Amino acid sequence: MPFSLNSKTVDREFTKSVEEISGEPLTKCMQCGTCSGLCPVEATGDVSPRQIIHLTALGQRDKVMNVKFAWICASCYACQLRCPRGLDIPKIIEAIRLITLRKNENFIEPFAIETGCNTDIPQIALVSAFRKHTA
Ligand code: SF4
Ligand code: SF4
Structure with missing residues (x-):
């Protein structure tokens, strides 16, 4: 899915919250796409794991909150096992879900x-x- 990024939509607090909840520094991601290639549900989602991490690192809160991938992720850990930067991707995706759930909003x-x-x-x-x- 193509995204246009606009500096006016950057929400650094969102990036910080995801990093704090997950304990994972998003700047470690080098956008290699290994996670997307391994993900069993990537084709059914609206973005790939690589894209959701990229959008989150760029503070694109509205875009991340409006895609369904975080809810489709099966938490299978296939991506985490092969990430060359050792990122715990399922934990990052869980943090994105928690930001919604902590507002007492059900998916x-x-x-x-x-x-x-x-x-x-x-x-x-x-x-x-x-x-x-x-x-
Ligand atoms: S495998 Fe790791 S480094 Fe590569 S895009 Fe995915 S999260 Fe980023
Ligand atoms: S944990 Fe989620 S993002 Fe990672 S490979 Fe499994 S379904 Fe895809």
Whole structure:
């Protein structure tokens, strides 16, 4: 997805918050794209792991908060194992999710789930989705 960057939209506090919550310095990323190449859900997302880290490092809060990738990430750790800079990418993505959840905003609303769908979806998947996607 192409993004136009504008210095007026830079939010350094957002970058700082993600770094503080994750404990990962985003400037370590050299944008090699190894994480994107390994990510099993990259093709289903609106940005790649490399792009979300780049946008976060550049303080593009609105763009990062408006893409769905942080919620699609399966926290599988494939990217983290191969990142040449040793970045814990899932932790960075978790920090992005937490910024929303700490405002008491749910990404999925348990009561909006259609009655009867629990016969098609494994219960463990629902429990894990509630843990990851609700405040
Ligand atoms: S693999 Fe690591 S260094 Fe390379 S783009 Fe991903 S986060 Fe950045
Ligand atoms: S942890 Fe998330 S970003 Fe990293 S490879 Fe797995 S799904 Fe992709």
